[in-house]
Amino acid sequence: xxxxxxxxxxxxxxxxxxxxxxxxxxxxxxxxxxxxxxxxxxxxxxxxxxxxxxxxxxxxxxxxxxxxxxxxxxxxxxxxxxxxxxxxxxxxxxxxxxxxxxxxxxxxxxxxxxxxxxxxxxxxxxxxxxxxxxxxxxxxxxxxxxxxxxxxxxxxxxxxxxxxxxxxxxxxxxxxxxxxxxxxxxxxxxxxxxxxxxxxxxxxxxxxxxxxxxxxxxxxxxxxxxxxxxxxxxxxxxxxxxxxxxxxxxxxxxxxxxxxxxxxxxxxxxxxxxxxxxxxxxxxxxxxxxxxxxxxxxxxxxxxxx
Numbered sequence: 001x002x003x004x005x006x007x008x009x010x011x012x013x014x015x016x017x018x019x020x021x022x023x024x025x026x027x028x029x030x031x032x033x034x035x036x037x038x039x040x041x042x043x044x045x046x047x048x049x050x051x052x053x054x055x056x057x058x059x060x061x062x063x064x065x066x067x068x069x070x071x072x073x074x075x076x077x078x079x080x081x082x083x084x085x086x087x088x089x090x091x092x093x094x095x096x097x098x099x100x101x102x103x104x105x106x107x108x109x110x111x112x113x114x115x116x117x118x119x120x121x122x123x124x125x126x127x128x129x130x131x132x133x134x135x136x137x138x139x140x141x142x143x144x145x146x147x148x149x150x151x152x153x154x155x156x157x158x159x160x161x162x163x164x165x166x167x168x169x170x171x172x173x174x175x176x177x178x179x180x181x182x183x184x185x186x187x188x189x190x191x192x193x194x195x196x197x198x199x200x201x202x203x204x205x206x207x208x209x210x211x212x213x214x215x216x217x218x219x220x221x222x223x224x225x226x227x228x229x230x231x232x233x234x235x236x237x238x239x240x241x242x243x244x245x246x247x248x249x250x251x252x253x254x255x256x257x258x259x260x261x262x263x264x265x266x267x268x269x270x271x272x273x274x275x276x277x278x279x280x281x282x283x284x285x286x287x288x289x290x291x292x293x294x295x296x297x298x299x300x301x302x303x304x305x306x
Contacts, residue, residue, distance in 0.1 A: 032139070136239050161217055164210075
């Protein structure tokens with residue numbers, strides 16, 4: 001069973017340079033590279049408090065960004081402007097990229113309606129973009145690192161690592177796994193992890209152990225072994241499953257039928273990301289081309305593949 005706390009660090013080197021390129025479309029990947037570099041060159045990630053410290057740093061930067069955004073908004077709205085004028089000003093700002101839209105918004109009531117539709121459309125598109133950005137990039141194990149625990153996954157199972165105070169005995173651990181719910185913690189204390197699972201698990205094939213008296217290792221066996229989990233329990237951030245990177249070496253452990261299904265699913269996922277037809281769509285196209293070649297007398301100009 002994969003345990004996050006059992007990995008071996010690379011030898012430290014004071015001369016090893018940090019080389020990474022920031023992709024503004026995927027800043028989390030850059031942060032992950034930076035964290036991995038720090039972990040390999042320092043002992044920061046051996047501290048029990050590292051997660052809280054990093055979260056505190058992220059929270060501090062987020063507060064500064066929010067404060068700067070509030071200042072920008074305050075400067076954009078002139079002092080003493082009433083609510084109605086403020087709304088009008090906002091609409092004009094949104095439509096500043098199109099002079100014709102501004103003229104329609106300030107014109108007749110019909111034109112104002114058209115302007116409102118443009119504003120609503122822009123707001124809807126912005127909302128969709130925000131929803132997409134809300135997805136987290138998965139960790140190296142295709143899961144997520146939370147404040148009090150971490151989880152990784154394969155198509156067959158989920159492995160959860162929950163740090164506990166050093167020297168903890170197994171008799172003090174409370175671990176209750178049900179088909180759709182999980183509760184893990186220490187006796188007499190609030191649960192460290194509790195909630196409804198993303199998908200059902202096979203309870204009889206779920207196990208937990210205490211690793212070095214400082215971490216609970218929990219193995220959850222999925223019922224549906226053909227789907228990546230977006231989160232462990234309801235309420236936590238979702239990962240972008242399109243960025244999941246399965247280990248090819250583990251495909252050899254699957255039976256031929258399951259392996260064929262998994263490989264097909266991986267191929268279709270890559271095709272969709274590139275805007276290309278899936279394996280089923282390619283098969284339909286091949287069948288149609290073959291039929292067209294066998295029946296040249298027929299008109300296929302309007303033929304479509306559903």
